[in-house]
Amino acid sequence: MLKLVIEKKYYRKNKVLESIDFEISSNGIYGVIGKNGAGKTTLFQCIASQTPYSGYIHLNDKPIDKDAVGWCPTNPFVYDYLTSEEFKSFFAKLYGLKKVNNDLFDLPKNQLIKEFSTGMKKKAYLNALLQKKYSIYLFDEVFNGLDIESVFTFEKIIRKLGESNIVFVSSHILPPLFKICKNIFLIEDSNIKKFKKNEFDQIESFFDKY
């Protein structure tokens, strides 16, 4: 079970998140939506222990261990002058893995990452990241830049991961989230609002007011 309490999170004097309090009691896929700058990435950074905040996040009643969280940011952290294979080996070394696992996505083996498109860079990062198993997965705008085939492949991967883990997916494109998510969290004005599966139709009307 994941219990998340963020009393406040500021960047300098800018309030990003406040009084966030929710828990997730079962494995599955959870969507996170919100306008640009609403705090989706900050929420993920807090869960991944990448930024300080006031509050606590507990996984199974214990403070969350950052090694239990796999985070794929919107713009993945890759090195341009490595090949995707070398980048994967680099991650395997960071994770202390003896064996480099198989690829989820096929990528050119003899080409530098700098020559990759946005989607290919994301695939290279996902190949490296998903060598390890985590309890919580955070995918920040993961469908951006992926081609149609990869979107379907990745949907399958997310569904599989969601069977035995907690998976958060943020996106600005609602239909894929409606299809795969158990609940969707909307971040607005530093707060969070939860929509259950049967309430998804209210989300669009929520944005209609703009």
Next chain:
Amino acid sequence: MLGLIYFITVNNLRSYFGRKDLLFYFIGLLSLLFLLFKGLYPQIEKYPVWFLAFVIEIFRIHQRRKDFFIIRRLYFSILFCEYIIYSIPILILYAISDQWEYILILLFFILTIILLPRYRGNVVKYPFFVFSPFWTIFFRKNKLFLLYPISVFLIIKGFTINNIGLVYFSLALFFFGVYNILTQRELKYHICISVYKGEKYLLKQLKNTLANSIIVFSPLIMLIMFYDIVQIWIFFPILFLLLEVNLIKYAFFENDIHQVLVFIFCLVLFPFLLPLVAFPYLYYLSVKNIKLFQDVKTGY
């Protein structure tokens, strides 16, 4: 074809010369003539081989060009003419000093560069340990392997003419190449997600530095051993200093100026064993910083 050569050459030189700036062209031409006939001409008779180093510049231009798809039909002729145009100053110097054999050697190098299969798309693999990826990145990006022929030449020359200074200079070339690699900072995120925490992460990095440094220096170590085994003592301070550079990076991770100043301090006071004395403190600071990056505390 001549028009195409003209446009490609002008396009490549445009970064150096302004458009229709006659005064600039005039000053540029005067400076070039002065450099050629006053600066370089007296040297070419003494050191004709060194002027062949100009080939490296042509190789660099050839590797960086992206217009192969435009000139594919006249590939050979265009590139040959263009590189001859760039080489005109050196060719003139060789011609007026009557060193025709070097003109032939230069032309041979230019032909080789053009006819060599381009390894564009075929990424050169390096045998480095990737826990720190910058060894591969830096060698690949800056083509540091080009230092090998120069260093090998200097070492052989140094031992042949009994000038050990040349040998040390060639090692210094590599040392500063590797120094630049070791000052490259990995992303804090990558330090953060590593399963190796604090001291273990640092030790892993130091082992990586040691192993990769030995890989880089091993051809030179073997060459020096072949000539004079006693001279390999020089590698011990080099390896120690490289480990120290690695520590300095983590000890002053966010401050480039501090890194450079501390390194210069260590280098200058090396005879007084300052790096040895500072090693434990830099180690302590490095571990402290790595722990700080890895333990993002909740709360402010």
